Amino acid sequence: MMAPEVQQNVQHIFSEYLSRQGHRKTPERFAILSEIYAQDGHFDIERLYVSMKRKKYRVSRATLYNTMDLLLDCKLVRKHQFGTAQAQFERAQNFRQHDHVICTACNKVMEFCDPRIQGIRNTVAEVMGFEVSHHALHIYGLCPDCIKERERNHDQHSNR
Amino acid sequence: MMAPEVQQNVQHIFSEYLSRQGHRKTPERFAILSEIYAQDGHFDIERLYVSMKRKKYRVSRATLYNTMDLLLDCKLVRKHQFGTAQAQFERAQNFRQHDHVICTACNKVMEFCDPRIQGIRNTVAEVMGFEVSHHALHIYGLCPDCIKERERNHDQHSNR
DNA sequence: GTTTATGCAAAGGCTTTGCATTTCA
DNA sequence: TGAAATGCAAAGCCTTTGCATAAAC
Numbered sequence: 001m002m003a004p005e006v007q008q009n010v011q012h013i014f015s016e017y018l019s020r021q022g023h024r025k026t027p028e029r030f031a032i033l034s035e036i037y038a039q040d041g042h043f044d045i046e047r048l049y050v051s052m053k054r055k056k057y058r059v060s061r062a063t064l065y066n067t068m069d070l071l072l073d074c075k076l077v078r079k080h081q082f083g084t085a086q087a088q089f090e091r092a093q094n095f096r097q098h099d100h101v102i103c104t105a106c107n108k109v110m111e112f113c114d115p116r117i118q119g120i121r122n123t124v125a126e127v128m129g130f131e132v133s134h135h136a137l138h139i140y141g142l143c144p145d146c147i148k149e150r151e152r153n154h155d156q157h158s159n160r
Numbered sequence: 161m162m163a164p165e166v167q168q169n170v171q172h173i174f175s176e177y178l179s180r181q182g183h184r185k186t187p188e189r190f191a192i193l194s195e196i197y198a199q200d201g202h203f204d205i206e207r208l209y210v211s212m213k214r215k216k217y218r219v220s221r222a223t224l225y226n227t228m229d230l231l232l233d234c235k236l237v238r239k240h241q242f243g244t245a246q247a248q249f250e251r252a253q254n255f256r257q258h259d260h261v262i263c264t265a266c267n268k269v270m271e272f273c274d275p276r277i278q279g280i281r282n283t284v285a286e287v288m289g290f291e292v293s294h295h296a297l298h299i300y301g302l303c304p305d306c307i308k309e310r311e312r313n314h315d316q317h318s319n320r
Numbered sequence: 321g322t323t324t325a326t327g328c329a330a331a332g333g334c335t336t337t338g339c340a341t342t343t344c345a
Numbered sequence: 346t347g348a349a350a351t352g353c354a355a356a357g358c359c360t361t362t363g364c365a366t367a368a369a370c
Contacts, residue, residue, distance in 0.1 A: 024324060024369050045359080060327040065360065081241045085335080086359055101284055104293065112284060116276045117297075124261055124272060124299050132301040133264065139281060140296075144289040184344050184349060205334080220352040225335065245360080246334055 007037055010076055010093050017074035031057055032067045036077060042088045042109060082109065082138060099137040105146035112139075167197055170236055170253050177234035191217055192227045196237060202248045202269055242269065242298065259297040265306035272299075 014033050018025050035052055036043075043051075045064050052059050068089065071077040080088045082102055088109075098111040121132050142150070174193050178185050195212050196203075203211075205224050212219050228249065231237040240248045242262055248269075258271040281292050302310070 026325060026369070028326070058327085061359095062328080062361080063326055066325080079243075081243055083241055101288060101290060103290075110288065112288065114280045114283060116280055120274045120276055120297070121299060123274060125301075128261060128270065128272065129304040129307075130261060130263075130299070130301045131307055132299055134301075135297065135299045137280070137297045138295060139284050139290070139292055140294050141285075141290045141292040147289075147291055186344070186350065188351070218352085221334095222336080222353080223351060226350080 006094050007034060010037055010091075013093070014071070014074065014076060017070070023070065028059055028063050029067050029070070032059065032064060033071065033076065036071070036089070037091050037093075039091070042080070042090050044086050044088055046086070048089075080136065083140075099139070101139045101141070101143075103143035103146055104140050105142055105149070108143055110143070166254050167194060170197055170251075173253070174231070174234060174236060177230070183230065188219055188223050189227050189230070192219065192224060193231065193236065196231070196249070197251050197253075199251070202240070202250050204246045204248055206246070208249075240296065242267075243300075259299070261299045261301070261303075263303035263306055264300050265302055265309070268303055270303070 010033060011030060014030070015025060017023075018029070031052070032048070035048060035055075035057075039048070039051070045061065045068070049059070049061055049064055068077065068079075072079055076092055077089050078092045080090070080100070082088055082100070096113065098113050099117065101110045101112055102108070103110075117135065117137055121135060124130050125132050170193060171190060174190070175185060177183075178189070191212070192208070195208060195215075195217075199208070199211070205221060205228070209219070209221055209224055228237065228239070232239055236252055237249050238252045240250070240260070242248055242260070244267075256273065258273050259277065261270045261272055262268070263270075277295065277297060281295060284290050285292050
């Protein structure tokens with residue numbers, strides 16, 4: 001569960017951002033942000049849309065996409081492409097930097113942290129003269145469950 | 161330019177793969193592989209399609225997509241999603257493992273290698289019990305050219 | 321009162337699918 | 346000859362766009 005302070009905090013950040021950029025403070029925008037910070041883990045636009053419709057919000061997919069761009073711009077949300085067609089999002093405040101491990105069998109997404117990635121970013125900045133803004137590290141493979149699953153199938157195979 | 165041995169080599173690998181899997185050896189499949197190994201750097205399906213049409217090959221987009229799946233499966237091609245809608249591909253033989261740096265202003269894609277990534281993969285395997293098959297590390301930011309470009313614009317701004 | 325944002329539906333772009341025809345084995 | 350692959354066009358899916366209406370400032 002998200003602490004109420006976090007909700008207040010992000011609403012404030014968003015409000016400041018909208019002022020600064022000369023954008024309007026519409027109820028839809030704040031409702032979407034609120035809904036996002038009520039989500040656990042990753043979500044996509046469709047899930048957000050259904051989730052808000054179920055709560056009787058009047059919101060359109062177009063506004064969801066538009067608002068996402070604003071939230072990405074002020075870094076309250078992160079966007080991911082895990083190889084599938086539709087983009088995945090997750091909230092960005094009060095979540096420490098992490099990367100993703102994706103199981104190619106069951107599509108489960110897990111998180112991990114490794115300090116070495118910061119070293120790699122620094123090296124890229126120095127050696128290539130890049131001004132690094134962000135990165136995505138996705139490690140693909142089989143999760144422990146799917147490894148077991150595969151072994152079960154192998155056993156069946158050799159015993160029949 | 162691609163060395164002729166590489167072309168021969170990959171055609172052989174593909175041929176073996178098709179036999180092993182009980183797939184047919186169609187001229188289209190070998191023509192597509194050949195065309196891919198004549199490409200430099202990254203390419204997408206459309207570019208491949210246009211490129212082959214220009215050379216009067218009779219080939220359809222559907223066959224390109226189908227063949228890509230085969231080539232991915234036998235690891236002669238790698239697939240990337242750099243955040244845009246369409247998938248990017250690159251040939252995989254005789255190219256050492258590398259990752260990508262993407263400029264968010266001009267969309268240029270550059271390559272780099274860092275041995276630390278292997279250490280991260282090993283750690284994920286050990287700590288999470290994952291059987292790692294592959295990974296994607298994308299570092300986003302501004303390339304040197306676009307940093308200069310931005311500074312030029314800043315100067316104009318402050319001088320007017 | 322202007323101008324921006326919203327909602328809806330239509331259009332776009334990439335990819336997949338269905339099916340008749342061709343081709344490999 | 347029979348099964349699989351091809352080409353074409355249509356359909357799907359996610360996302361963006363156009364435009365009339367509504368709402369912020």
